[in-house]
Amino acid sequence: xxxxxxxxxxxxxxxxxxxxxxxxxxxxxxxxxxxxxxxxxxxxxxxxxxxxxxxxxxxxxxxxxxxxxxxxxxxxxxxxxxxxxxxxxxxxxxxxxxxxxxxxxxxxxxxxxxxxxxxxxxxxxxxxxxxxxxxxxxxxxxxxxxxxxxxxxxxxxxxxxxxxxxxxxxxxxxxxxxxxxxxxxxxxxxxxxxxxxxxxxxxxxxxxxxxxxxxxxxxxxxxxxxxxxxxxxxxxxxxxxxxxxxxxxxxxxxxxxxxxxxxxxxxxxxxxxxxxxxxxxxxxxxxxxxxxxxxxxxxxxxxxxxxxxxxxxxxxxxxxxxxxxxxxxxxxxxxxxxxxxxxxxxxxxxxxxxxxxxxxxxxxxxxxxxxxxxxxxxxxxxxxxxxxxxxxxxxxxxxxxxxxxxxxxxxxxxxxxxxxxxxxxxxxxxxxxxxxxxxxxxxxxxxxxxxxxxxxxxxxxxxxxxxxxxxxxxxxxxxxxxxxxxxxxxxxxxxxxxxxxxxxxxxxxxxxxxxxxxxxxxxxxxxxxxxxxxxxxxxxxxxxxxxxxxxxxxxxxxxxxxxxxxxxxxxxxx
Numbered sequence: 394x395x396x397x398x399x400x401x402x403x404x405x406x407x408x409x410x411x412x413x414x415x416x417x418x419x420x421x422x423x424x425x426x427x428x429x430x431x432x433x434x435x436x437x438x439x440x441x442x443x444x445x446x447x448x449x450x451x452x453x454x455x456x457x458x459x460x461x462x463x464x465x466x467x468x469x470x471x472x473x474x475x476x477x478x479x480x481x482x483x484x485x486x487x488x489x490x491x492x493x494x495x496x497x498x499x500x501x502x503x504x505x506x507x508x509x510x511x512x513x514x515x516x517x518x519x520x521x522x523x524x525x526x527x528x529x530x531x532x533x534x535x536x537x538x539x540x541x542x543x544x545x546x547x548x549x550x551x552x553x554x555x556x557x558x559x560x561x562x563x564x565x566x567x568x569x570x571x572x573x574x575x576x577x578x579x580x581x582x583x584x585x586x587x588x589x590x591x592x593x594x595x596x597x598x599x600x601x602x603x604x605x606x607x608x609x610x611x612x613x614x615x616x617x618x619x620x621x622x623x624x625x626x627x628x629x630x631x632x633x634x635x636x637x638x639x640x641x642x643x644x645x646x647x648x649x650x651x652x653x654x655x656x657x658x659x660x661x662x663x664x665x666x667x668x669x670x671x672x673x674x675x676x677x678x679x680x681x682x683x684x685x686x687x688x689x690x691x692x693x694x695x696x697x698x699x700x701x702x703x704x705x706x707x708x709x710x711x712x713x714x715x716x717x718x719x720x721x722x723x724x725x726x727x728x729x730x731x732x733x734x735x736x737x738x739x740x741x742x743x744x745x746x747x748x749x750x751x752x753x754x755x756x757x758x759x760x761x762x763x764x765x766x767x768x769x770x771x772x773x774x775x776x777x778x779x780x781x782x783x784x785x786x787x788x789x790x791x792x793x794x795x796x797x798x799x800x801x802x803x804x805x806x807x808x809x810x811x812x813x814x815x816x817x818x819x820x821x822x823x824x825x826x827x828x829x830x831x832x833x834x835x836x837x838x839x840x841x842x843x844x845x846x847x848x849x850x851x852x853x854x855x856x857x858x859x860x861x862x863x864x865x866x867x868x869x870x871x872x873x874x875x876x877x878x879x880x881x882x883x884x885x886x887x888x889x890x891x892x893x894x895x896x897x898x899x900x901x902x903x904x905x906x907x908x909x910x911x912x913x914x915x916x917x918x919x920x921x922x923x924x925x926x927x928x929x930x931x932x933x934x935x936x937x938x939x940x941x942x943x944x945x946x947x948x949x950x951x952x953x954x955x956x957x958x959x960x961x962x963x964x965x966x967x
Contacts, residue, residue, distance in 0.1 A: 405435075406454065406458075407421055407424075413449065420442070420444075424438045424442060436450075436454060437507065440529055447528050447530045448528045451528045451529070460525065462526050463526070464527070465531045465532060465534075470535060470539060473492065473631060474498070477490055477498065477634040478490050478500075478517060478518065480635070484536075486510035487510075487529070487536070491525060497522075500522060500523070500525065501527045501532055501535070502527070503527065503528075505524045505526055511524060517648075584632070591625075591626070594625065595616050596663075598899075599618060599619070601617050601618075601620075601687065605636055608630070609630075612627065612633045614628065618899050619857075619899065619903070619904060620854055634681055640684050641655070644673040646673070646675065655674075656674050657673045658670065669688060669690050671688060689759060701734075701735060702907035703907070703909055703911075704909070707911040710911050711739075711911060714913065718790075719810055719812075720815060720846070721806065721817075721818070722815070722848045722849075723819070723820055723846060724817070725821065725822040725824070725825065725852075728821075731853075732819045732852065733759065735852060735907065736817050736819065737761065740761065744763050744764055748790040749791070750789075751764070751766075751784045751789050752793035753769060753794055754795035765787075777795065781802065785805075785814075790815065791816075792817070796820065800836045800837065803832060803836075806818055807842070808841075810846075824851045825912035826928050826932045828849045829842060829922060830927075832846075840923055844919070847913065847914055850909055850912065853907070853964045854906070854908075855905065855906060855961060856903075856960050858903075858954065858956055858957055859892065859895060860903075862897075862901060863892060863957075864890060865889070865890055866891040868889060870883050873887060876958055877945065878948060889952070889957070891957055908943055908946040908964070910941065910943045911940075917938075944965045947960075948961060
């Protein structure tokens with residue numbers, strides 16, 4: 394066993410290494426001098442010496458510092474949370490995340506005295522860090538293998554497309570460009586290219602949303618196309634954090650904050666005259682952040698009235714209602730039923746130089762030139778009600794309220810419609826008759842409802858059958874009657890179609906079309922409201938006046954070969 398000379402005074406780890414024969418006196422003296430000159434610990438300098446036995450260094454370091462020792466060759470790294478730490482940090486500090494348990498992250502490291510590395514990881518992850526000592530040579534090899542595997546997998550997913558990293562995707566706020574460019578350096582090019590490809594593919598497929606969902610052993614990406622989610626990619630689970638970080642950088646979110654939900658926006662410039670806006674939402678889940686990106690393509694969402702899917706008799710009623718100089722038009726339905734598109738189609742028709750059009754939404758989804766659009770801001774006390782009050786002092790002609798949520802907003806909207814303004818708004822109710830009950834339950838006076846509301850319209854979106862592959866379907870008469878068709882309609886002849894699927898569609902469907910329940914408030918209906926009627930009374934009166942229900946509108950579209958009976962039942966099964 395080697396013993397230190399009287400001239401060289403060593404202690405702690407240095408003495409252990411000398412006693413174990415890992416270093417001799419000359420090595421120890423040189424390491425000590427270099428460590429002093431570079432302001433490092435003896436152990437930090439020792440592990441940088443390529444002539445020393447790295448495996449033995451790790452064993453002795455584990456004993457000296459009381460840190461667990463791990464043989465990386467005996468560990469399956471496939472499900473390790475690599476995406477939780479940026480590649481730049483992994484390369485700079487020579488660390489590898491191994492496992493996340495609750496609020497603690499276990500990392501493989503060669504030098505437990507490197508407090509700077511541990512502090513950097515803690516800052517970027519917001520987690521407590523537990524170091525696990527490992528052999529330096531094996532750690533370097535593991536990092537190389539993991540990064541190479543990730544890059545190869547991404548290359549397969551990206552395919553042969555070139556120039557993806559040059560696509561102009563940016564934060565909505567140009568003032569954030571300098572900060573964004575600095576943060577982008579932490580995210581490697583394959584991730585940048587893959588995220589850009591996802592955005593382009595989603596636009597090409599006509600998707601409305603992109604879902605990035607991390608789970609314990611897998612990570613999936615799904616597109617919502619025509620209202621239904623479809624899985625489009627399964628990148629390695631360890632890439633989830635890096636992809637989330639890339640999206641957060643683009644949408645000007647805090648990449649270091651992973652514990653609370655965040656919301657942001659970004660945009661992609663496709664050409665000189667066309668940009669696509671994206672609304673981004675992040676949500677902390679058990680295994681990382683789920684990211685949902687809503688695609689807001691104003692050019693694709695503002696349609697002509699004739700393209701929305703109204704039946705012939707419904708178009709005239711709708712146009713007559715929005716053509717009035719005052720009154721209220723309400724559109725109802727669940728989230729994702731196309732209410733915003735229907736209202737903006739009307740606003741696009743009414744948006745003329747002689748009219749002052751103002752909207753308040755949470756948030757604004759479609760930007761339209763010539764319309765004054767306001768985002769609500771609860772923190773600044775800019776609510777639907779306060780925005781409406783401000784609108785009334787701005788000489789408005791047409792007002793659109795994103796949603797009537799409370800009595801205060803409802804009262805102001807009703808009074809605005811009674812004082813010479815056309816008010817368009819939405820509510821979350823299942824059908825048109827129940828909307829009147831909802832307003833009454835909110836506390837709106839019956840006489841105000843009867844005098845202000847001119848039209849209530851419930852709607853849903855059904856998928857269109859692909860014209861290239863749809864096939865005729867033979868259904869027994871009993872099943873047709875159960876679905877809602879009458880015997881008279883069956884005797885006239887009903888030809889229905891079913892989806893098949895081809896290269897030009899998604900599962901036999903391509904695009905969506907609305908089904909509507911258009912209920913004008915007649916004088917008789919107004920009298921019923923004033924007399925304190927029930928929802929059943931309104932439904933019976935609407936039926937007498939020829940109201941076609943959502944199911945009836947859907948059955949008519951199925952009969953015309955626009956959609957399938959299966960799709961109608963899926964969407965209108967109230």
